[in-house]
Amino acid sequence: MKSVFDIIGPVMIGPSSSHTAGAARLGKIARSVLGEQPVRAEITLFGSFAETYRGHGTDRALVGGLLGMNTDDDRIKDALDIAGLEGLTVQFKTADSADHKIHPNTAGIALTGLTGKQVYVEGSSIGGGNILITRINDFEVGIRGKFPAILAEHYDRPGVIGGVTGTLGENGINIASIKMVRQFRGANNLMVIETDQLVSDFVLQKIREQPHLIDVIKIEPVEVYDV
């Protein structure tokens, strides 16, 4: 069941909770998945996002999120200009949402980081500023961004889950939920672990030292309360 604060809130810069605030949150999560400073973003907009993005400031909000801004950041209005100043090149494309069974407000963000690292994050703004990340690289996920999360891509081997969860436990981090996701093709799996506490870079490094892991990233939660 939702919270009263999903209905009242967020405090935000207008004009639209689904097309502005939700978009800013999607951008911010994508930045978190990349885990470093983005230098290039190719953003594909679907459905209602595609049709009304300029009028709602969706483009400014997505880019603001990519630059690390929260939904109530006054700089969102100027995010496209700020992106240029911070060395982030952005390109927008639109696509028909006929294929998308999910939600009319969906964006696919292909990001390239300073080190050349690339990620693809797809998510929807599902109303009232809330978001749902539906895809990260080749994995189908269902992350709402309310909890800190660890995403660990790994080989399917005994003990791999224990290595990761044990490390979290040893460092006092409680697991809220854990889900195993299989890739569309190939044999690699993805562990999606939502935690009650934030995971520090130190703990992230300790996790990366565990066996059978391919890549581990952490996602910071979208801001919950910052009035």
Place this chain on the structure above:
Amino acid sequence: MFNTVSIMELIKEAEVRKCPIWELVLEQEAAQQQTPKGELWRRMKSYWQVMSEAVEKGTQPGHRSLSGLSGQEGFLMHEYAKNRPTLSGTASSLAAARAMGVSVVNASMGKIVAAPTAGSCGILPAVLFTAAESIGASEKQIIGAIFTAAGLGKIIDEVASTSGAQGGCQAECGAAAGMAAAAAVEMAGGTPTQAGHAAALCLKSIMGLVCDPVAGLVEIPCIKRNAIGAANALLSADMALAGIESKIPIDEVIGAMREVGDLMPSALKETARGGLANTPTARALEKEIFG
């Protein structure tokens, strides 16, 4: 822990325990979030702070939206309502002015509280501000009322929608007005049952309201729909307090809202392809703004 997707059940529980709806909502939230009630109350109070500031700001002169399509609506109506005898009553006119004002702040990329969305952000603050003024309500009554609104809003969101892209404007301004109507009733000392009737009466009047924003912007007719929403909420609250009951129970009204939303073509659900957005003037404005 009491948990329900039925407003009727929420009302019944409140009547049984002889408490206002907001107490149940607050209790449920505290249990669900494992957070003390005091902390939740403080948080809601801080949101009310932002709402009040937007109300005060919105009726000032000098606003201009990004597009230039709006800015003066809150100010004009406020001046009129304060200085002239009105046809619809001072309270109703002031509520409309305030709702439009907050909406203008939103359209100017100013700071507001989504309640439940930015498109409908003017309604709840305007209704509570104005009703509180009319009856001399305390801040405690106002914050409680916001919890009532949120409690109903959660259920509307769960059963129907609070997204224009899924349910049209009935899901945004409609839901906001329904929530506000119930909240106003409780704030004015009405029973939980009356609060339910107010929400039902309010929602019934806006069944099928489409989301057809001109040029895709949250301005025309959104700003004025916030005005009507606030007026509708106060009127519905008055009707319920007068003893008028909705023959169709609130849960069924919300179910109907869901059905109607699903039947609506996407051209009328926040895509700017149909309705007012598709009028010659709207298309001309669109071209003027976006080229």
